[in-house]
Amino acid sequence: MGILGFLLIGIVAGWLAGKLMRGGGFGLVGNMIVGIIGALIGGFLFGILGLKASGLIGSLVTATVGAIVLLFLISMMRKR
Secondary structure: OOOOHHHHHHHHHHHHHHHOOOOOHHHHHHHHHHHHHHHHHHHHHHHHHHOOOHHHHHHHHHHHHHHHHHHHHHHHHHHH
C-alpha cells in the first residue's frame, strides 16, 4: 500500500474513532494523526492477540480499533 493509501486509511480511521467515541473528530490533520498512531497501536494489539487482518477493510478495522484505544487512553488521562 502506498503512502497515499496509508494516509487515507488514517483519515477515515481517525474520523470513525472520533464518531464512535462521542466526538466530532479533530479535523483533517488531527484525524490523520489519530488514525496513523491508531494503526500502529492496532497492529501491535492484533499481533499480541494473534489476529490477522488483511486488505483494505482489514487495515481500516485495525487502524480504527487502535484509534479507539488511543482516544480512550487520552480521555482517561484527561480525567485525572
